[in-house]
Amino acid sequence: MAKVNFKRLGQGASAPANTITDPRDLFNALPEKVSGLDYLRGPQDQVLAAWHERRDERDLVIKMNTGGGKTLVGLLLARSWLNEGIRPVAYLVPDDFLTAQVTNEAQRAGITTTNDPKSPEYQQGRAVLVGTFAKLFNGLSVFGVGGSVSKPPSHGLAGVIIDDAHACIAQADHVFRLRVDAESSAYDELLDLFAADLKVQSPSGYLDLESRHRSAIQEVPFWAWQAKQDQVLSILHPLSTGALKWGWPLVVDSLPLCTGVITSDAFEIYPPCHPTEALLGFSQAQRRVYLTATLADDSVLVRHFGAAPESVARPIFPSSAGDIGDRMILVPQQLVPRATDNEVRELVLDLAEEQNVVVIVPSHARADWWRDDAALVLDRNNIHEGIEKVHQNPQLGLVVLVNRYDGIDLPGDACHVLVIDGLPEALDGPERIAQARLTGSANLLGRQIQRLEQGMGRATRSNEDHAVVLLLGARLAERLNAPEARGFFSPATRVQLDLAAEVASEVEAETLDDLHDIMNQCLERDRDWIAYSKGALAQVRYDASMVVETAKAERLAFSEAMRGDYVSAAREQQSVVNSITDDDATQALQQQRLATYINFFDPSQAQQIQKTANRANMRLLRPLAGVQYERLKAASRPQAEQASSWLQARYESGNDLLLGFNALAQDLDWGPRTDQFEQAVRDLAEHIGHVGQRPEQLPKPGPDNLWALSDGSFCVIEAKSDADAGHPVYKKWAGQLSQAMDWFREQYPSSQSVPVLIHPEERFDSRAAIPSGCRVITTERLARLKKALASFATGLASNDAFRDPARVASLLNDHGLTAAEFKRRFSVEGRY
Numbered sequence: 084m085a086k087v088n089f090k091r092l093g094q095g096a097s098a099p100a101n102t103i104t105d106p107r108d109l110f111n112a113l114p115e116k117v118s119g120l121d122y123l124r125g126p127q128d129q130v131l132a133a134w135h136e137r138r139d140e141r142d143l144v145i146k147m148n149t150g151g152g153k154t155l156v157g158l159l160l161a162r163s164w165l166n167e168g169i170r171p172v173a174y175l176v177p178d179d180f181l182t183a184q185v186t187n188e189a190q191r192a193g194i195t196t197t198n199d200p201k202s203p204e205y206q207q208g209r210a211v212l213v214g215t216f217a218k219l220f221n222g223l224s225v226f227g228v229g230g231s232v233s234k235p236p237s238h239g240l241a242g243v244i245i246d247d248a249h250a251c252i253a254q255a256d257h258v259f260r261l262r263v264d265a266e267s268s269a270y271d272e273l274l275d276l277f278a279a280d281l282k283v284q285s286p287s288g289y290l291d292l293e294s295r296h297r298s299a300i301q302e303v304p305f306w307a308w309q310a311k312q313d314q315v316l317s318i319l320h321p322l323s324t325g326a327l328k329w330g331w332p333l334v335v336d337s338l339p340l341c342t343g344v345i346t347s348d349a350f351e352i353y354p355p356c357h358p359t360e361a362l363l364g365f366s367q368a369q370r371r372v373y374l375t376a377t378l379a380d381d382s383v384l385v386r387h388f389g390a391a392p393e394s395v396a397r398p399i400f401p402s403s404a405g406d407i408g409d410r411m412i413l414v415p416q417q418l419v420p421r422a423t424d425n426e427v428r429e430l431v432l433d434l435a436e437e438q439n440v441v442v443i444v445p446s447h448a449r450a451d452w453w454r455d456d457a458a459l460v461l462d463r464n465n466i467h468e469g470i471e472k473v474h475q476n477p478q479l480g481l482v483v484l485v486n487r488y489d490g491i492d493l494p495g496d497a498c499h500v501l502v503i504d505g506l507p508e509a510l511d512g513p514e515r516i517a518q519a520r521l522t523g524s525a526n527l528l529g530r531q532i533q534r535l536e537q538g539m540g541r542a543t544r545s546n547e548d549h550a551v552v553l554l555l556g557a558r559l560a561e562r563l564n565a566p567e568a569r570g571f572f573s574p575a576t577r578v579q580l581d582l583a584a585e586v587a588s589e590v591e592a593e594t595l596d597d598l599h600d601i602m603n604q605c606l607e608r609d610r611d612w613i614a615y616s617k618g619a620l621a622q623v624r625y626d627a628s629m630v631v632e633t634a635k636a637e638r639l640a641f642s643e644a645m646r647g648d649y650v651s652a653a654r655e656q657q658s659v660v661n662s663i664t665d666d667d668a669t670q671a672l673q674q675q676r677l678a679t680y681i682n683f684f685d686p687s688q689a690q691q692i693q694k695t696a697n698r699a700n701m702r703l704l705r706p707l708a709g710v711q712y713e714r715l716k717a718a719s720r721p722q723a724e725q726a727s728s729w730l731q732a733r734y735e736s737g738n739d740l741l742l743g744f745n746a747l748a749q750d751l752d753w754g755p756r757t758d759q760f761e762q763a764v765r766d767l768a769e770h771i772g773h774v775g776q777r778p779e780q781l782p783k784p785g786p787d788n789l790w791a792l793s794d795g796s797f798c799v800i801e802a803k804s805d806a807d808a809g810h811p812v813y814k815k816w817a818g819q820l821s822q823a824m825d826w827f828r829e830q831y832p833s834s835q836s837v838p839v840l841i842h843p844e845e846r847f848d849s850r851a852a853i854p855s856g857c858r859v860i861t862t863e864r865l866a867r868l869k870k871a872l873a874s875f876a877t878g879l880a881s882n883d884a885f886r887d888p889a890r891v892a893s894l895l896n897d898h899g900l901t902a903a904e905f906k907r908r909f910s911v912e913g914r915y
Contacts, residue, residue, distance in 0.1 A: 100193075104138075104167045106131040106159040115193030126401035127152045131159060133399045134372075138163075142371050142390035144248075144398040146625060148407040148575060149376045150545030154188045157244045157374050161211040162194050164242040169369055170208025171200075172242040175216045177250040177490045180467070184492075185213050185246070200225055200238040216251040219243070219364050220258045222332035226364025232323075232332040240364035248373040249537060250489040252383055260513070261319065261330050261352040265295065272318045273350045277343070280307035284705055287779070287819065295347045298757040298805060300515055303343035304704050305679040306686060312339050333361050340644055340679070344512035351512040355676055356641040357387040376540065376573070380529055382634035389638060396630045405620035407575040408543025409613065411605035412552045412583045414560045418592045420741050427555055430595045431502055432456055434602075435481040439473060440500040441493055443484045443538045445508035448755060450485050453504075457481045466491070473497050486510060488538035498542040498550060499606055505556040507534040508756075519702050519758065524668035525567050532571035535559075539576065551602045557745030564739055574623045582619055633659040633673070640680065649683040656680055671700035712830060715776045715791045722793035722902060723892030726772030730885045733769075737880030744770070744876035748869045753804055753843065753862070760804040764788045764841070767872075771900045772891075778826070785830070786823035792902040797836040799827045808843040808862060812913070816842070817851035824854055837906060841865070845911045858910035868909040871898040 103109040110116075110123055110131075123131070130145055130153075137143060147153040161172045174196075176182055182198065189196040195210040200218075204210035219226055219240070227236030245251050263269050274281075274292060281289045281301050291299035308315070315338065323331040334341065337354040344351050360366045366389070373384060381398065384390040415427045434440050435456075442457075444450045450460050458480040461469035466484070470491055473482055477496035484491065488507060521527035535554075542550035554560065562568055569577055592598050604612040640655035656677040663670040674696035682689035693706040718725040734740040747770065750756070750763035761777060768775030768790045778785025788800035801820045803812075817840075824838050838854040845859040860868070878894045879885040895901050899908035 106163045113193045117191045129401045140394045142394045144373045146400040151406045153374050158194050165208045169241045173212040174244045176246045222329045228332045230336045230361045242370045243368045244372045246374045248375040259357045263350040299347045346512045380629045382631045385634040392635045398628045400625040404574045404625045405623040406546045408548035414554045441482045441498045442502040444504045453483050457483045488534045492544045493542045494544040501542040502553045506559045526669045529571045561742045561746045633662050652680040671696040717791040722772035724888045727888040727891045741880050761787045785826040794902040798839050800839045802841040811846045811848040814851040821854050853913045857913035859913050860910045864909050
């Protein structure tokens with residue numbers, strides 16, 4: 084009896100699954116789908132239909148919530164391209180974890196994949212290459228590198244799908260960067276090369292770098308960087324085939340346009356935009372699709388990836404954004420304002436006795452706070468094996484992730500309680516410089532919110548998952564309450580945060596035990612909670628894309644500069660500066676970039692522009708000359724009136740005020756976070772009715788802090804918050820305070836001042852000269868101050884007392900915060 088081999092025919096070139104280009108029809112025609120994968124979900128069908136109508140556009144963004152089925156969507160797009168004749172095609176993800184997940188999903192759908200670009204199936208367009216983002220984005224890419232250090236492609240690439248694009252973008256920041264570690268002799272050569280330039284910017288900052296102070300950081304002035312390119316090249320070139328080989332081919336052609344940042348750990352070099360044109364596999368691909376769940380600002384695709392702004396501005400998404408896992412998001416210190424950090428910690432430890440609780444912390448220093456009670460502390464060195472243990476054991480207990488907000492999946496019983504402990508912190512040089520430049524700007528807030536949201540999504544990887552998400556830290560809670568913060572979250576997360584606010588207004592939680600009961604309603608799957616949560620999500624819709632107008636001009640300016648047409652680059656960059664009207668810090672930063680381009684053909688004009696930028700944002704580079712220091716003036720009204728007015732402008736409610744004071748107290752903590760500490764000292768002045776300034780950041784560096792008190796006198800403050808307890812005040816620190824006093828007498832010749840040192844000990848080393856009249860805020864006195872501030876804040880918040888200057892005056896007096904009493908109560912005389 085004759086039989087037809089339909090399986091062989093079904094795999095031939097003319098088989099339906101190999102010819103259909105409409106991805107929905109293609110799905111139906113796939114012959115080897117597993118049982119249960121019989122139909123597309125509504126969001127998948129909607130997205131695929133919209134994509135098919137626009138498939139000819141080169142750059143497309145697809146937004147779907149995690150768990151919404153975007154992996155299958157991406158695989159169907161890739162298979163559709165192959166059927167159309169666009170081949171070969173790569174599906175790229177951030178890490179090996181996700182590579183395995185994509186491969187498994189492809190097997191379930193019956194879509195052929197490979198992880199080998201050499202395989203005939205890939206080269207001939209019969210299989211989709213599944214690999215990590217790093218497979219394409221590296222200076223030795225097998226898909227080819229262009230530019231002066233070129234590498235011909237050994238494998239072709241016509242279509243690229245980048246999944247979890249938000250995480251891949253973060254990886255790209257490191258791909259287009261050269262890092263010379265401090266252990267390298269090249270680091271010392273670069274530091275010596277720019278020593279004179281760095282000393283002009285900040286003499287003390289340069290000394291910190293020389294002594295490898297852990298908080299030390301400086302930016303090389305662009306005029307010095309451009310003038311010394313020959314020397315820079317001669318220092319770096321020997322590393323181009325060794326330590327720098329992965330980034331060198333991608334960065335070398337843009338080296339004159341780059342920024343150099345030096346920390347105690349490394350000398351890091353990076354361009355203003357990613358020169359993706361050097362990656363031939365990416366820049367020459369016919370089609371590129373970016374899949375993302377939490378990328379709120381799509382401008383980065385235009386600015387750094389060179390994507391078409393017209394297409395990026397019209398992302399593809401399903402009709403509903405509510406297909407997200409069930410999350411109960413709670414801010415313990417908002418619900419129970421009097422709860423201490425240690426009490427919240429005990430609550431988390433109680434939860435970890437019954438299940439896995441994953442805590443994401445911003446740094447190793449914060450991880451130490453949990454370490455003694457943690458089953459695992461995971462960082463980049465042990466993250467993969469550690470997460471495998473979490474998946475295998477749902478009762479492992481407390482697990483701490485250090486600075487890992489994306490790329491980790493904790494579905495099902497792996498994690499039903501997720502804790503975000505504090506705001507994400509900048510750890511490397513470029514991030515720290517960006518954070519300093521953009522302090523107080525919406526730009527910085529948006530970056531922090533995006534990382535927070537990525538972290539909050541780790542435990543709900545499908546819409547069947549559920550988790551309680553606890554957000555810890557007063558500074559984090561304060562940022563969440565900022566009016567502009569809401570717009571940076573995805574629509575579904577905004578709704579879940581609104582639910583949290585409704586819970587806070589409904590429940591009078593006296594203790595954290597009450598909070599535990601509320602969490603159990605989610606963890607034990609209370610029907611009323613599920614209905615309440617799902618009902619709110621049902622009507623959520625995706626937002627229109629956020630693509631700032633300046634992104635295209637920034638990219639054009641960079642491209643012109645890469646071609647050596649600096650006049651055209653400056654013209655485009657000027658349009659960027661002109662377009663920013665609501666964010667002074669960001670506008671000043673863009674002015675500095677304008678000055679960088681202009682310096683190539685008109686150094687004098689560049690300095691004038693830099694002067695303007697520095698006046699608007701004194702954290703930027705100081706121009707060579709000509710910026711005058713603006714003296715600090717005390718408030719013209721009594722201390723209580725000034726405090727009341729300032730607090731009303733800063734806080735909308737008593738609860739907001741409590742969060743603000745708590746955040747201030749958290750930053751006034753001994754340890755390596757010196758910039759946050761010094762900013763908190765400045766903010767403290769404003770909170771109690773004085774005027775503060777950080778002269779160290781000004782054109783002619785002065786002390787860390789200067790306070791103009793309401794009685795007309797001044798406090799000249801040097802903060803050594805990272806000094807070790809038990810050690811005396813060393814000679815160099817006493818010398819810095821003396822130099823700060825010399826600076827003050829030069830700037831304020833007829834004013835009275837008190838030198839103030841913040842140091843754990845009031846005892847000076849025998850070789851140190853104690854400045855006349857020196858007061859020291861010691862460990863004990865700082866603790867006393869923080870206790871007084873907590874009581875002061877409680878009084879201010881009670882019945883909105885902060886709105887009444889008379890009540891503020893009484894509270895200032897009661898807690899020793901008046902100008903007359905402050906120094907006596909919260910500092911001691913320096914002694915030997």
